[in-house]
Amino acid sequence: EAGVAQSPRYKIIEKRQSVAFWCNPISGHATLYWYQQILGQGPKLLIQFQNNGVVDDSQLPKDRFSAERLKGVDSTLKIQPAKLEDSAVYLCASSRGTGPNTEAFFGQGTRLTVV
């Protein structure tokens, strides 16, 4: 089966610019996650969707970050305006359900550099 697809793979922008990332989860996976991985740290959950509804966005900096999952399939994550500290790898993941022992499948990530 096809894996989680993310684009772009790399992005370099100047601070205060806007950027958007796209994710296509594995077919049939109702749950979609966005994680932020800053160099030297583990991935941190930004937002979790169940179909097209938000389950948890408590760690999403809502003043500059937004995410949507229209039609419960693809998702986009936007940063506007970007700050230097947003430089990170943004990982998208999907899973069939939300049980704690459900395996989450990850994409290759988008590496964002803000200069």
Place this chain on the structure above:
Amino acid sequence: ILNVEQSPQSLHVQEGDSTNFTCSFPSSNFYALHWYRWETAKSPEALFVMTLNGDEKKKGRISATLNTKEGYSYLYIKGSQPEDSATYLCASSSAGNMLTFGGGTRLMVKP
């Protein structure tokens, strides 16, 4: 928010050496513990999901154990190979499968 810690942060071993890493997590409100391997320029790949105290899982030369009462898990690699070089991440999951990751252990295996 759960606090998951991993040690060591990095590890250099020679090909053929066996090695192990530690993941510690809060033992209260425990649901499941996940191990992932993340090779450079690839997607994080799930290795194990463990839920029960005393669980032991094995995949080839890699195995893991779980102690939920004291809040730790060990990952073992027997006879390390250069292709084992990667960052190994553990994560504790909430009831809703939101993963809280540790900082990872970066393993480098020298031929």
